[in-house]
Amino acid sequence: STVLDSYLGPYIKSWKPRLSPLLALCVFLACERHLGEASDWFPYIDVLPVAYACPAYFADDVVALLPSGVRRRALEQREAVLDIHSSHRRFFRSLQPILSQPVDEVLTYEALRWAWCSVNTRSVFMSHPPNDSLSGPDVYALAPFLDLLNHRPDVQVKASFNDVTGCYEIGSVSGTLRYQQAFINYGCHDNQRLMLEYGFVAPGNPDRVxxxxxxxxxxxxxxxxxxxxxxxxxxxxxxxxxxxxxxxxxxxxxxxxxxxxxxxxxxxxxxxxxxxxxxxxxxxxxxxxxxxxxxxxxxxxxxREQLDVVKSLRQEERCILGSCLEALEGPARRDDMPT
Known part of the structure; x- marks a missing residue:
């Protein structure tokens, strides 16, 4: 409802074929991010990561190192983001009247990738009433402050939207010690799924396979x-x-x-x-x-042998880059010295 009630609402509601709730939310995030401090949502967007550690951001040589099964799913994720961008350019161009810069500079592939990963890693499941303006079930919700809670596989919580209070509520079953970080549990996910969906792995994950x-x-x-x-x-x-x-x-x-x-x-x-x-x-x-x-x-x-070789190569490259930076900073420091 936030997106449909915004300046994007008339464009989304009138577009045919109907857009998915995921795309509508991604476009809203990308446009609000482009507005910067002028956006009402700037305080929230400003704390979101600039980039993500999801496969959609992985370089080709990193994807090539993944196990075959997760590599296939990583490539599927990348293709899904590419499809969101390439398949909806006509709709993006229709938004030009409300954008201060050319649409190709606002709704870029990079902007849509960032928005897609923001939704994919941070949204919660929340069922909404059917909406004739959108295609497919509307089950995505972004909840500021919920983003502050990290996953831990041994934590038990109860989380759902309370229709009486009108709030999304999270209750800790296992409890949280005072002055300690509060965690939630994203579900019984193995580390491959955590990496694909959220961009991290959980050491000691009891569901790891x-x-x-x-x-x-x-x-x-x-x-x-x-x-x-x-x-x-x-x-x-x-x-x-x-x-x-x-x-x-x-x-x-x-x-x-x-x-x-x-x-x-x-x-x-x-x-x-x-x-x-x-x-x-x-x-x-x-x-x-x-x-x-x-x-x-x-x-x-x-x-094991392949990773040892790759690790050695990357460490050598890191040393070279560090030495190069020091060499470049040396003359700069000398130029700044008083004569």
Missing amino acids: VYVDADLLCDILRGDGSLDQKIKFLKENKFLHNLTVSSEGPSWRLMTALRLLSLPQTLYHLWKAVLLGQVQCEEREEWSVQTISRLLLRCDQPV
């Missing part, structure tokens, strides 16, 4: 003549995603997939039963455990 990519399974089991058929069966039954290992061991989904992969083609009639949870003989179970061990070794050693 490592995702096992289907391509790695195929690589480990290369040579099995019936592998393609088994992979197809797993895919048809939606068993090739969310295959994970945690510090406590492999997930049920990963173990189930491996139990099926352990079966010969002659036991095709048992495949469905395995997906439903039926455990086969001890020999098949031992094969599944050994295969997981091979998977872990395959995942760990190359990644």
Whole structure:
């Protein structure tokens, strides 16, 4: 309602096809940021980050270092932001009458990326009544001051909009000590999701997992003549995603997939039963455990070596940049000295 009641309201309400609530909120943020201190929302916008640590901001060489699964999702996030900018340029141009500068200098890709990440990292879920002026469910809300509360996975809270008081209320279940930072919990998210959605990881996260990519399974089991058929069966039954290992061991989904992969083609009639949870003989179970061990070794050693090399390279570059800055500052300091 804040956006629709603003100077943008008439333009959003009259535009066809209808705009999404997310886009409307992003455009409002970008325009208000452009207004600077003249904006009524300046005190809030002024405390928002200038840039974010979300994949939408990652350089290509950083994205390339991500595990394959999260890299794919990071690229999807980048594409989503690009699409928001490129697909709505006609609407952006319609806003020229209310902008003090050319629209191409205000609603740039960088401005929309900043606004999108601001909404994605800081909004809370809040259901609004259906609005004929917008397309899709309107569930986004930005709540100043709520931004001050950081996530901690071991904290329990209750949060919702109170229709009686007209306020968004957060209550701590686990309590907060006096003079200590108050935390909230964004939900049971593993570190990949925290990085994708919020731009950070939580050390010691009890929900942390490592995702096992289907391509790695195929690589480990290369040579099995019936592998393609088994992979197809797993895919048809939606068993090739969310295959994970945690510090406590492999997930049920990963173990189930491996139990099926352990079966010969002659036991095709048992495949469905395995997906439903039926455990086969001890020999098949031992094969599944050994295969997981091979998977872990395959995942760990190359990644460790690659990251060590990248870390060394980046540290060397950092030293060079630091030395260069010192060299540039040296003559400047001498020029400032009194003669």
